[in-house]
Amino acid sequence: MDIQEYFSLVFTDYTLRTITLGTAILGAVTGMLGSFAVLRKQSLLGDAISHAALPGIAISFLITGAKDSNTLLLGALVSGLIGTFWIRGIITKTHLKSDTALGLILSLFFGFGMLLLTFIQKQPNANQAGLDKYLFGQAATLVESDVWMMAIVTGICLFVLLLFWKEFKILLFDKEYAKTLGFNTKAIDILITSFIVLAIVLGLQTVGVVLMSAMLLAPAAAARQWTNSLATMVFLAAIFGAFSGVFGTAISASQNNLSTGPVIVLVAAVFVLFSFIFSPSRGLLFKQIRFIKNRRDLELHKTLAFMYHIAESHDNISHPHEIKILNGFQGYTKGTLKKLVEKNYVTLKGSTWSLTHEGFKSALNLYNQLTKNDE
Amino acid sequence: MKQKIAVQVDDLTVAYNYKPVLWDIDLEIPEGVLMAIVGPNGAGKSTLIKSILGILKPIAGSVTIYGKPYKKQRSLVAYVPQKGSVDWDFPTTALDVVMMGTYGSLGWIKRPRQKEKKASLEALEKVGMLAFKSRQISQLSGGQQQRIFLARALVQDASIYFMDEPFQGVDATTEIAIINILKELRKAGKTVVVVHHDLQTVPEYFDWVTFLNVKKIATGPVKDIFNDNNLTKTYGINYKVSVQE
Numbered sequence: 207m208d209i210q211e212y213f214s215l216v217f218t219d220y221t222l223r224t225i226t227l228g229t230a231i232l233g234a235v236t237g238m239l240g241s242f243a244v245l246r247k248q249s250l251l252g253d254a255i256s257h258a259a260l261p262g263i264a265i266s267f268l269i270t271g272a273k274d275s276n277t278l279l280l281g282a283l284v285s286g287l288i289g290t291f292w293i294r295g296i297i298t299k300t301h302l303k304s305d306t307a308l309g310l311i312l313s314l315f316f317g318f319g320m321l322l323l324t325f326i327q328k329q330p331n332a333n334q335a336g337l338d339k340y341l342f343g344q345a346a347t348l349v350e351s352d353v354w355m356m357a358i359v360t361g362i363c364l365f366v367l368l369l370f371w372k373e374f375k376i377l378l379f380d381k382e383y384a385k386t387l388g389f390n391t392k393a394i395d396i397l398i399t400s401f402i403v404l405a406i407v408l409g410l411q412t413v414g415v416v417l418m419s420a421m422l423l424a425p426a427a428a429a430r431q432w433t434n435s436l437a438t439m440v441f442l443a444a445i446f447g448a449f450s451g452v453f454g455t456a457i458s459a460s461q462n463n464l465s466t467g468p469v470i471v472l473v474a475a476v477f478v479l480f481s482f483i484f485s486p487s488r489g490l491l492f493k494q495i496r497f498i499k500n501r502r503d504l505e506l507h508k509t510l511a512f513m514y515h516i517a518e519s520h521d522n523i524s525h526p527h528e529i530k531i532l533n534g535f536q537g538y539t540k541g542t543l544k545k546l547v548e549k550n551y552v553t554l555k556g557s558t559w560s561l562t563h564e565g566f567k568s569a570l571n572l573y574n575q576l577t578k579n580d581e
Numbered sequence: 582m583k584q585k586i587a588v589q590v591d592d593l594t595v596a597y598n599y600k601p602v603l604w605d606i607d608l609e610i611p612e613g614v615l616m617a618i619v620g621p622n623g624a625g626k627s628t629l630i631k632s633i634l635g636i637l638k639p640i641a642g643s644v645t646i647y648g649k650p651y652k653k654q655r656s657l658v659a660y661v662p663q664k665g666s667v668d669w670d671f672p673t674t675a676l677d678v679v680m681m682g683t684y685g686s687l688g689w690i691k692r693p694r695q696k697e698k699k700a701s702l703e704a705l706e707k708v709g710m711l712a713f714k715s716r717q718i719s720q721l722s723g724g725q726q727q728r729i730f731l732a733r734a735l736v737q738d739a740s741i742y743f744m745d746e747p748f749q750g751v752d753a754t755t756e757i758a759i760i761n762i763l764k765e766l767r768k769a770g771k772t773v774v775v776v777h778h779d780l781q782t783v784p785e786y787f788d789w790v791t792f793l794n795v796k797k798i799a800t801g802p803v804k805d806i807f808n809d810n811n812l813t814k815t816y817g818i819n820y821k822v823s824v825q826e
Contacts, residue, residue, distance in 0.1 A: 372692060379673065383660060383681070384684075387684055
């Protein structure tokens with residue numbers, strides 16, 4: 207199946223439609239919430255939460271023996287929340303920095319989860335197969351009820367976001383100030399963190415424990431490059447996330463043996479890369495172009511000013527001078543001289559140059575502008 | 582005439598770990614003064630303000646604003662945190678930051694409307710930043726960012742203003758602009774408390790001063806207590822400040 211075929215089938219084929227919808231919704235909700243994680247400088251929180259969810263899946267299976275995703279993800283939610291609040295506890299109660307706390311909880315919970323998974327796999331029970339899909343995710347196992355679940359959570363999340371928009375914003379920007387205004391910052395904090403945990407847990411089945419944090423961070427990091435408004439950033443992150451989901455699914459469905467989760471993450475990474483390079487205000491490309499252009503302009507102005515100084519001492523401003531005398535001037539290049547000729551500021555004759563009236567005037571203006579700026 | 586007491590601090594003790602940062606502070610801030618809190622680094626100046634504002638929880642002691650606990654008097658108090666306490670790369674505009682000053686009176690869920698926007702624009706104008714209202718905050722200079730923070734506090738329309746080093750890293754023009762606003766606030770009967778570092782300017786800017794170094798060394802009118810004796814007690818070295826008379 208090629209990509210074209212995929213897009214013609216996506217509206218009719220049940221499996222494709224389910225997976226595409228699921229990954230799109232997942233990408234949207236994680237992108238949205240990821241913006242908050244990124245702006246709070248808690249980028250690694252997502253990674254810690256997703257890893258912390260693993261033992262919950264295993265324990266949930268051991269207790270109930272069930273394999274349906276909702277039961278297992280409930281376990282993931284519980285252990286994800288426990289991990290998160292332990293991280294908070296470690297940060298507030300000890301002197302450890304947040305990266306240490308995150309790393310500690312991440313590896314501790316993940317190690318415990320792996321231990322349980324191995325234990326389960328050794329059990330003489332045919333039912334255990336498939337738990338390891340939560341490690342790397344398996345979008346193909348999504349069914350309609352999973353998608354409904356995602357849609358409902360996303361809807362609630364959107365509602366809460368709109369309702370407490372002002373509170374979230376002030377918490378993100380200036381927590382202590384928010385506190386002096388009388389907002390219960392702890393409650394807002396818990397609310398937003400809980401939603402982040404919820405979104406991550408929802409994605410475990412599709413993208414898996416290991417790669418889940420990329421879903422949270424990549425769309426948000428890409429979105430930040432394009433805007434200076436929080437609302438636009440959250441909206442763009444949701445769009446990027448959703449498109450990563452759709453394109454990722456399309457690519458993996460059109461090729462054999464391409465696992466959906468990793469492809470989605472790679473598509474999201476392409477969004478990030480593209481944004482880092484091509485964003486007009488923050489992108490590397492335009493920054494470099496602006497830098498070079500600025501430098502050129504300065505070189506040009508400096509050379510012109512130098513010429514002006516020389517011409518000034520003569521009665522006739524267009525009196526010809528040897529090009530050689532420019533060589534001693536830092537910032538003069540053949541290129542700048544050519545540019546000046548093109549602009550009709552300077553005329554060349556043999557090995558001499560002379561300033562035109564236009565060039566003299568523009569150099570004078572430059573001078574007045576500079577002295578004005580100094581005031 | 583006895584002045585009303587705006588802020589009363591009793592037996593305040595604050596500690597982060599074992600070592601107390603503030604020890605047994607008793608402090609009365611009379612209404613209508615422009616007060617500097619001075620002291621060496623680590624003296625607990627910011628901690629004192631944060632404890633009064635309920636950001637930090639003291640180990641012991643109490644704080645009242647016009648005789649009532651802070652929680653009941655929030656609307657009377659505005660706060661200007663240290664400029665470095667937030668991430669200025671946050672995706673928002675100058676006007677948006679100033680509007681945050683209206684969030685407190687709005688309460689939960691309610692969004693700022695025209696009235697709040699108008700008040701915020703007026704505050705921006707007061708600090709001379711109206712032209713920058715749509716500017717992304719990372720593109721403002723340090724002094725401009727400080728003015729934005731001041732505008733955010735002004736929009737709260739409070740009776741008491743607490744400011745944490747508002748002159749840090751700002752140029753002379755901004756410093757003068759800020760001190761003029763503070764003097765205007767005092768003229769309007771407001772109480773202003775400023776954590777301040779530049780001892781030379783204390784007599785010029787302020788009429789009240791508190792010397793702090795974990796303990797309270799002295800508090801009172803600048804003309805009575807701003808002297809070498811108290812400075813030496815606070816800073817631990819022989820401190821001589823030339824007071825222009």
